[in-house]
Amino acid sequence: MGDGSRKSTAKRPRVTPVSLSAGDLFDLVRTGAAGSRSDLRRLSGLSRTAVTARVAALSEAGLVVLGEDRPSTGGRPATGVMLNAEAGVVLAAAVGRSRTQVAVFDLAGRELAAASLDHAHGSGPEEVLPPAVRRLAELCADLSGSGPVLGVGVSLPGTVDPARGVSIDSPVMGGWDEVALAPYVAAVEAFAEAPIFVGNDADVLARSERMGHAQEFSDLLVVKASTGLGLGIIAEGRVVSGHRGAAGEIGHTKVDDAAGLPCRCGDTGCLETVAGGWALVARLEEEGRPVDHVRDLVARALTGDAEAKHLLRESGRRLGDVLGVAINLLNPEAVVLGGDMAGAFDVYAAGVRESVYARSSALATSGLQVLPATFGDRAGVVGCAAMALDQVLRPSAIDARLVQEKVGPVGLEPTT
Amino acid sequence: MGDGSRKSTAKRPRVTPVSLSAGDLFDLVRTGAAGSRSDLRRLSGLSRTAVTARVAALSEAGLVVLGEDRPSTGGRPATGVMLNAEAGVVLAAAVGRSRTQVAVFDLAGRELAAASLDHAHGSGPEEVLPPAVRRLAELCADLSGSGPVLGVGVSLPGTVDPARGVSIDSPVMGGWDEVALAPYVAAVEAFAEAPIFVGNDADVLARSERMGHAQEFSDLLVVKASTGLGLGIIAEGRVVSGHRGAAGEIGHTKVDDAAGLPCRCGDTGCLETVAGGWALVARLEEEGRPVDHVRDLVARALTGDAEAKHLLRESGRRLGDVLGVAINLLNPEAVVLGGDMAGAFDVYAAGVRESVYARSSALATSGLQVLPATFGDRAGVVGCAAMALDQVLRPSAIDARLVQEKVGPVGLEPTT
DNA sequence: GTACTTACGCCTTTCTACGACAAAAGTAGA
DNA sequence: TCTACTTTTGTCGTAGAAAGGCGTAAGTAC
Numbered sequence: 001m002g003d004g005s006r007k008s009t010a011k012r013p014r015v016t017p018v019s020l021s022a023g024d025l026f027d028l029v030r031t032g033a034a035g036s037r038s039d040l041r042r043l044s045g046l047s048r049t050a051v052t053a054r055v056a057a058l059s060e061a062g063l064v065v066l067g068e069d070r071p072s073t074g075g076r077p078a079t080g081v082m083l084n085a086e087a088g089v090v091l092a093a094a095v096g097r098s099r100t101q102v103a104v105f106d107l108a109g110r111e112l113a114a115a116s117l118d119h120a121h122g123s124g125p126e127e128v129l130p131p132a133v134r135r136l137a138e139l140c141a142d143l144s145g146s147g148p149v150l151g152v153g154v155s156l157p158g159t160v161d162p163a164r165g166v167s168i169d170s171p172v173m174g175g176w177d178e179v180a181l182a183p184y185v186a187a188v189e190a191f192a193e194a195p196i197f198v199g200n201d202a203d204v205l206a207r208s209e210r211m212g213h214a215q216e217f218s219d220l221l222v223v224k225a226s227t228g229l230g231l232g233i234i235a236e237g238r239v240v241s242g243h244r245g246a247a248g249e250i251g252h253t254k255v256d257d258a259a260g261l262p263c264r265c266g267d268t269g270c271l272e273t274v275a276g277g278w279a280l281v282a283r284l285e286e287e288g289r290p291v292d293h294v295r296d297l298v299a300r301a302l303t304g305d306a307e308a309k310h311l312l313r314e315s316g317r318r319l320g321d322v323l324g325v326a327i328n329l330l331n332p333e334a335v336v337l338g339g340d341m342a343g344a345f346d347v348y349a350a351g352v353r354e355s356v357y358a359r360s361s362a363l364a365t366s367g368l369q370v371l372p373a374t375f376g377d378r379a380g381v382v383g384c385a386a387m388a389l390d391q392v393l394r395p396s397a398i399d400a401r402l403v404q405e406k407v408g409p410v411g412l413e414p415t416t
Numbered sequence: 417m418g419d420g421s422r423k424s425t426a427k428r429p430r431v432t433p434v435s436l437s438a439g440d441l442f443d444l445v446r447t448g449a450a451g452s453r454s455d456l457r458r459l460s461g462l463s464r465t466a467v468t469a470r471v472a473a474l475s476e477a478g479l480v481v482l483g484e485d486r487p488s489t490g491g492r493p494a495t496g497v498m499l500n501a502e503a504g505v506v507l508a509a510a511v512g513r514s515r516t517q518v519a520v521f522d523l524a525g526r527e528l529a530a531a532s533l534d535h536a537h538g539s540g541p542e543e544v545l546p547p548a549v550r551r552l553a554e555l556c557a558d559l560s561g562s563g564p565v566l567g568v569g570v571s572l573p574g575t576v577d578p579a580r581g582v583s584i585d586s587p588v589m590g591g592w593d594e595v596a597l598a599p600y601v602a603a604v605e606a607f608a609e610a611p612i613f614v615g616n617d618a619d620v621l622a623r624s625e626r627m628g629h630a631q632e633f634s635d636l637l638v639v640k641a642s643t644g645l646g647l648g649i650i651a652e653g654r655v656v657s658g659h660r661g662a663a664g665e666i667g668h669t670k671v672d673d674a675a676g677l678p679c680r681c682g683d684t685g686c687l688e689t690v691a692g693g694w695a696l697v698a699r700l701e702e703e704g705r706p707v708d709h710v711r712d713l714v715a716r717a718l719t720g721d722a723e724a725k726h727l728l729r730e731s732g733r734r735l736g737d738v739l740g741v742a743i744n745l746l747n748p749e750a751v752v753l754g755g756d757m758a759g760a761f762d763v764y765a766a767g768v769r770e771s772v773y774a775r776s777s778a779l780a781t782s783g784l785q786v787l788p789a790t791f792g793d794r795a796g797v798v799g800c801a802a803m804a805l806d807q808v809l810r811p812s813a814i815d816a817r818l819v820q821e822k823v824g825p826v827g828l829e830p831t832t
Numbered sequence: 833g834t835a836c837t838t839a840c841g842c843c844t845t846t847c848t849a850c851g852a853c854a855a856a857a858g859t860a861g862a
Numbered sequence: 863t864c865t866a867c868t869t870t871t872g873t874c875g876t877a878g879a880a881a882g883g884c885g886t887a888a889g890t891a892c
Binding site: 219231233235236240241242248249250252253254256265267270322324325326328329330331332358359360361 | 635649651652658664665666668669670681683686738740741742744745746747748774775776
């Protein structure tokens with residue numbers, strides 16, 4: 001050194017504030033990557049001062065709690081920093097064709113209360129949503145002192161527009177064209193402020209796996225096999241929703257076996273007409289053995305009914321034919337089977353495996369696993385909650401909450 | 417200060433540095449979103465001071481240039497800030513079965529020089545790579561004063577591991593199992609420092625569309641139809657590579673039409689055996705009309721050869737059968753056809769459209785477009801360059817380069 | 833009991849980012 | 863042609879955040 005003739009050596013600003021925000025640190029805590037301020041310092045590269053300041057802000061906002069835990073690693077034990085699961089709740093409502101599941105979750109994703117509401121098959125929003133919202137209000141009332149409602153996740157069996165929070169249409173339920181969900185939720189005063197997140201049922205099932213199998217695998221196909229057939233895609237750890245959120249319409253792929261058979265979507269030849277739950281139910285009915293719902297068919301299969309088992313296995317095989325293409329395309333590490341039909345997992349998975357291994361290339365199927373949905377028949381509400389939590393607790397949302405709080409506390413109680 | 421009883425009211429740090437780094441601003445300039453410091457101020461929300469400092473740093477590093485352009489919008493005209501395309505180059509090498517295309521691109525993605533090297537069908541890395549690297553060195557030498565080599569993009573017809581930069585295997589070429597590419601490139605001293613990015617040929621084709629159709633559409637399927645059949649996926653604006661980078665193996669999907677037919681992959685019943693370029697060539701050969709390469713078949717079709725046209729259309733139809741499933745799954749806005757067979761786009765696309773519209777649901781195909789690859793037979797090198805540029809010029813890489821430069825100039829010349 | 837390790841609060845220094853002031857360089861209209 | 867207005871840009875002083883040193887707390891290892 002020793003020059004100085006060139007002004008570039010004068011004083012150059014640093015220009016590179018790669019520092020992480022409080023929300024980013026919160027995310028590290030929430031995901032369990034960090035459990036103490038020291039962890040955060042190591043992971044973020046920030047100085048102690050910066051980490052301390054951010055954690056203090058998060059703590060004041062009630063988003064994290066400082067416990068005296070953490071075993072020593074040879075020196076002074078660290079003060080535990082963990083997510084304050086009691087800082088609020090999210091609501092989940094998984095609307096099905098004849099049943100709506102509702103539940104309340106804390107910020108750690110634990111279910112605090114749940115209920116199920118039956119309604120007539122194919123009901124419209126007026127019959128479904130107000131009772132569900134009322135029930136959620138009751139659940140919240142019973143859970144006194146559980147913090148404010150930070151978000152609401154809703155899943156619908158049909159096409160939705162996540163951006164606008166409206167139902168676009170539903171093949172299995174009437175009256176859901178262009179229905180905005182916010183007004184129904186806002187009917188309860190305590191929910192009026194909460195943002196609403198809407199997802200397709202198959203998509204939401206995929207999101208539930210982000211709290212399950214996706215912690216192990218980053219590329220997954222998640223099948224929802226119930227009355228209809230849907231597919232959720234997790235690619236590189238992210239849920240892929242496709243253009244206008246309409247990815248995963250696997251049920252309406254045309255297959256040769258179904259040529260000419262009319263589908264509920266108005267077209268003919270769809271996979272659903274030979275492998276969808278409604279079609280299996282219809283088949284059984286034709287044979288003079290009426291069942292009310294796919295769940296009944298599954299129940300029969302579980303008690304050893306040969307015909308029901310055969311139908312399920314056959315359905316799995318046909319699904320596998322189409323799934324094989326998807327597997328070649330996306331090369332997932334595992335296929336997760338969810339929905340009512342996966343209730344008889346062994347039978348259904350046997351059918352799926354049979355044709356998947358025949359249809360896909362050796363490369364794609366080597367090491368491919370076929371797994372049951374982590375949360376079984378609770379996957380709907382878990383996925384709705386996961387969807388809401390992912391949005392409500394994402395770093396930028398946390399940062400926004402903190403600056404908002406500096407102006408005037410709204411939403412979360414500062415400390416109380 | 418006089419309180420101290422409650423520290424929470426004292427002075428709270430801001431804790432939320434959402435400010436954008438110099439690299440982020442560079443990205444805005446590079447993508448054309450911003451063309452002046454005022455634009456950057458508006459887009460980033462940073463203060464004039466901060467923007468000025470960052471732009472000064474970028475300018476000193478030679479990454480952007482300040483021109484006196486920009487028309488006035490009613491007041492003083494803004495100084496134009498634009499990407500300094502001459503700050504360096506990236507190299508592209510698209511390895512094919514019998515031909516390797518190489519090219520040099522500037523940072524704006526413009527091709528500065530190009531060449532093509534033929535080699536025996538199915539050659540190994542020893543025969544292919546050294547000549548290609550030598551040719552690139554010659555091209556660079558001719559382009560004196562074009563800046564340092566910042567990155568190298570290579571595409572291979574087979575499976576690759578992008579993370580490690582190695583070829584895993586190739587169905588069409590021998591000797592490519594577990595081949596690391598870096599040593600070959602580093603043989604030329606001027607290239608030794610440059611990072612290497614490796615991609616599958618179909619994947620790279622998809623990346624080329626990020627500079628083409630993907631500027632308009634965020635969800636695309638990109639088909640590479642040449643000797644083999646491959647598929648690249650762009651979902652929500654991102655290229656999806658799948659687990660171990662092996663997504664898009666559409667050619668080895670099993671189809672009923674091909675039952676029993678042996679495929680070059682060792683299996684039987686693959687789509688490629690009835691719709692892949694190599695199969696069409698074999699078919700023509702059986703009929704006593706030998707052709708050397710798919711390109712010859714396409715050339716014949718373009719001159720009106722009925723048999724060639726029929727084969728191409730039939731191939732497109734069969735591809736469309738499988739593609740229909742993918743379309744239902746991912747609901748893209750457009751399907752892009754590339755590779756040699758797309759050279760006869762009209763014929764090939766007709767076949768694809770025919771079966772795609774029959775196979776997919778009305779929802780997925782309404783508004784679906786079938787388009788030719790933006791860069792035709794140059795898509796390979798363009799995609800390689802795009803892959804390298806996306807990595808080399810991404811915000812975090814730019815930031816790293818700037819701090820590096822503060823310590824001691826390496827890589828880019830400071831101003832010179 | 834002593835030395836060592838790890839965690840963390842407080843303080844000072846450094847440096848970034850902001851906003852105000854002021855000048856430059858155009859356009860629009862009298 | 864000249865003047866008022868708009869927009870862009872450079873410079874300066876100040877507030878505030880991040881870093882790092884120092885000292886202390888609270889464990890473990892021997």
